Amino acid sequence: DAKTTQPPSMDCAEGRAANLPCNHSTISGNEYVYWYRQIHSQGPQYIIHGLKNNETNEMASLIITEDRKSSTLILPHATLRDTAVYYCIVRVGGAQKLVFGQGTRLTINP
């Protein structure tokens, strides 16, 4: 699986959009981009995934660049409950395991 690079930490004001970047410059054509988050003392929570196209669900939007070498997770109106570690993972379609990196620790400030 391709390696991902994320900033170790970010801050965002409550109510604003949180934009979390992820670099995956060695991504292959059959690798998906997944985002999970982990709130303190809980298991990781699936957020969203995509292959080429931008994706949106009730939690977030995923923007993937045309060359697929980077992506951005957008939380449109961040709340204090969005404070968590966010993991960007690249995974081959059909592969069983997720390879987690260190993630980005996002802090939402009041």
Add this chain to the structure above:
Amino acid sequence: DTGVSQDPRHKITKRGQNVTFRCDPISEHNRLYWYRQTLGQGPEFLTYFQNEAQLEKSRLLSDRFSAERPKGSFSTLEIQRTEQGDSAMYLCASSLDLEGGYTFGSGTRLTVV
């Protein structure tokens, strides 16, 4: 069925003792995973089941570790002769298909003293 259940939530054991953890996945999910997470690190893959078959094991899963999923429903993870280095959060996850996201449980936190 509200999610993946893990039991116990916390376990403190003395070095050298055996421990067993249980995971109940979402009932219609046929895929089940075990991960381990140490403080400040992301989760690390341990093993994967499809139904009752254990299809992949990480090199992290030493011979002191064994996992089973006897009827393709719940799973157990046993650690024999625990060591202090086994102290970690043990996470279970399940999924229905290969592409979709996993659902993780809240984990079992093991402390070996």
